[in-house]
Amino acid sequence: MKARALRQGDVIGIVAPASPPRSAERVERSVRYFEQLGYRVEVGKHVGGGVAAHHADYLTASDKDRAADLHAMFRAKRVKAIFYHRGGYGSIRLLDSIDYDLVRRNPKIIVGYSDATALLAALHKKAGLASCFFGPMPGVDLWDEIDPFTEENFWRAMTSAEPLGELPMTEGEGNALNKVKTIAEGRMIGGNLTVFCSLMGTPYQPSFRNAIPFFEEIDEKPRRVDAHFAQLRLGGLWQQSKAVLLGQFTNCDTDPDAPTRTLDEIFADYFGKLKVPVVSGLPFGHEARKWTLPLGAKLRVAQVRGRSVVSVLESGLW
Numbered sequence: 001m002k003a004r005a006l007r008q009g010d011v012i013g014i015v016a017p018a019s020p021p022r023s024a025e026r027v028e029r030s031v032r033y034f035e036q037l038g039y040r041v042e043v044g045k046h047v048g049g050g051v052a053a054h055h056a057d058y059l060t061a062s063d064k065d066r067a068a069d070l071h072a073m074f075r076a077k078r079v080k081a082i083f084y085h086r087g088g089y090g091s092i093r094l095l096d097s098i099d100y101d102l103v104r105r106n107p108k109i110i111v112g113y114s115d116a117t118a119l120l121a122a123l124h125k126k127a128g129l130a131s132c133f134f135g136p137m138p139g140v141d142l143w144d145e146i147d148p149f150t151e152e153n154f155w156r157a158m159t160s161a162e163p164l165g166e167l168p169m170t171e172g173e174g175n176a177l178n179k180v181k182t183i184a185e186g187r188m189i190g191g192n193l194t195v196f197c198s199l200m201g202t203p204y205q206p207s208f209r210n211a212i213p214f215f216e217e218i219d220e221k222p223r224r225v226d227a228h229f230a231q232l233r234l235g236g237l238w239q240q241s242k243a244v245l246l247g248q249f250t251n252c253d254t255d256p257d258a259p260t261r262t263l264d265e266i267f268a269d270y271f272g273k274l275k276v277p278v279v280s281g282l283p284f285g286h287e288a289r290k291w292t293l294p295l296g297a298k299l300r301v302a303q304v305r306g307r308s309v310v311s312v313l314e315s316g317l318w
Contacts, residue, residue: 001107003131005317008038010080013073015044016060018115019088030138044069084112086139092118103127117191122204135292147288157292164312174308177278186212186242208240216247216285221255243277243301248285
């Protein structure tokens with residue numbers, strides 16, 4: 001189920017299915033950003049009421065109200081794309097209350113990252129939605145001092161029905177963690193490492209068959225990253241993967257409370273001997289510079305003249 005690519009004049013819906021906006025200013029300025037580009041914007045009914053300055057909870061609103069905002073956006077024919085305002089926590093609480101038949105009848109673009117991992121995975125698996133994108137969010141990335149790389153990649157993904165092809169990288173990005181020279185193709189699953197692992201053993205866990213998992217993380221101690229990788233190994237993900245992509249692991253390389261291994265040591269332990277291509281240091285995650293990635297799309301991972309090449313072979317839009 002694919003959504004149509006965005007066109008100027010389309011309506012963009014902004015929702016907060018997880019934590020509340022950090023300020024009303026971020027909501028207002030992100031809305032203004034889209035309007036200046038020629039789009040119209042509708043903000044979910046419960047987004048404004050959950051502004052962090054006036055809200056002690058880590059959830060924007062009740063589960064019922066957050067799900068209602070999502071359903072209203074999918075139901076509204078005028079709305080062509082739905083953007084997470086920010087992540088935080090709470091998306092997983094909604095998965096068993098989403099009307100997946102409604103989503104199937106009204107396929108739309110939906111974009112977010114971090115905590116949005118849970119909802120994107122569920123919409124892809126349960127509704128067959130191919131227009132789920134792991135990408136920048138208005139209240140984090142698209143309201144002030146927008147990174148030009150992020151902005152360019154975002155709008156290219158939102159407005160074209162063509163496959164994204166080779167994803168851009170600069171020197172220092174895309175480091176091969178093993179010596180496998182195989183050209184790998186598979187379907188992209190993943191997102192935030194912690195949130196993805198919380199889906200394990202649930203009906204919303206993505207299929208591991210012919211997968212190319214991609215993972216990012218923020219503010220986790222190395223031993224927690226280690227534990228999540230071990231869980232995925234025990235669950236069979238690495239054995240079924242065609243390749244592995246590792247993005248930005250922000251503030252994850254130290255542990256002030258205990259002796260620690262480095263992330264590089266943990267990566268080498270899990271992936272150094274894996275017999276499929278493994279690429280680290282890729283631009284996705286919680287840094288300002290990031291790709292926009294279509295979840296479930298077919299990818300190709302290869303080594304070309306000593307550098308890693310990641311290409312998106314399918315579009316999530318029509």
